[in-house]
Amino acid sequence: MHNNSRRNFIKQSAIAGAGLVFAARGISNASLADSSTTFSLPALPYKYEELEPHIDALTMQIHHSKHHQAYVDNLNKALKDVTTTYKTIEEILKNISKHTAAVRNNGGGHYNHTLFWKLMKPNGGGTPTGSLSDAINTTFGDFEKMKQLFNDAAKSRFGSGWAWLIKNAEGKLEITSTPNQDNPLMDVAEKNGKPILALDVWEHAYYLKYQHKRADYVAAWWNVLNWDEAAKNFAA
Numbered sequence: 630m631h632n633n634s635r636r637n638f639i640k641q642s643a644i645a646g647a648g649l650v651f652a653a654r655g656i657s658n659a660s661l662a663d664s665s666t667t668f669s670l671p672a673l674p675y676k677y678e679e680l681e682p683h684i685d686a687l688t689m690q691i692h693h694s695k696h697h698q699a700y701v702d703n704l705n706k707a708l709k710d711v712t713t714t715y716k717t718i719e720e721i722l723k724n725i726s727k728h729t730a731a732v733r734n735n736g737g738g739h740y741n742h743t744l745f746w747k748l749m750k751p752n753g754g755g756t757p758t759g760s761l762s763d764a765i766n767t768t769f770g771d772f773e774k775m776k777q778l779f780n781d782a783a784k785s786r787f788g789s790g791w792a793w794l795i796k797n798a799e800g801k802l803e804i805t806s807t808p809n810q811d812n813p814l815m816d817v818a819e820k821n822g823k824p825i826l827a828l829d830v831w832e833h834a835y836y837l838k839y840q841h842k843r844a845d846y847v848a849a850w851w852n853v854l855n856w857d858e859a860a861k862n863f864a865a
């Protein structure tokens with residue numbers, strides 16, 4: 630295949646609202662080399678201050694408009710050197726071992742935060758319902774036990790990273806954590822599966838309000854959890 634053809638990027642988002650913009654510039658037989666796709670920062674489904682008092686407005690503003698924006702910008706830059714054709718961000722993540730640290734860190738950063746924003750909402754919290762609740766009870770005994778294990782994963786992740794509730798290839802729920810901006814979709818992850826819950830435990834997610842008290846932030850996060858979104862992740 631000619632190099633120019635291989636440069637053709639067709640990456641369409643499989644996560645609704647992922648902020649992936651498909652720029653169909655020059656998608657034609659004549660000029661495949663001109664085609665490009667850029668990712669963009671997704672809008673939050675609530676205002677920065679609406680997760681108060683559990684997550685403060687300034688943290689949300691900086692986290693979304695600065696940190697997430699930087700992952701998006703740096704991902705777009707890093708992808709300029711990638712010559713493989715991918716259809717989705719998930720495909721990139723599943724093949725992440727073939728790519729640079731810049732693609733891994735920023736691709737993970739974009740995917741993880743997109744998921745994270747949607748998993749929170751004002752007046753969230755409560756307990757899971759329906760088939761997700763059934764699966765949690767079957768796997769962990771009850772919701773409180775799952776919550777305890779998830780909190781342990783979040784608190785014990787050394788340095789920066791994420792805690793996850795995932796559905797593995799067998800359809801079973803598992804709790805795991807990843808360093809940096811890695812996630813369970815990546816082929817380099819310790820445990821693979823589809824994210825159901827995602828919690829950012831980087832200091833940038835909590836330090837302004839909670840300082841060194843990560844455990845307090847983790848406990849507060851359950852009050853803004855959007856279980857409807859978690860149920861969608863589980864059903865998908």
Ligand SMILES: [Fe+2]
Nearest residue numbers: 696829831834
């Ligand atoms: Fe973050």
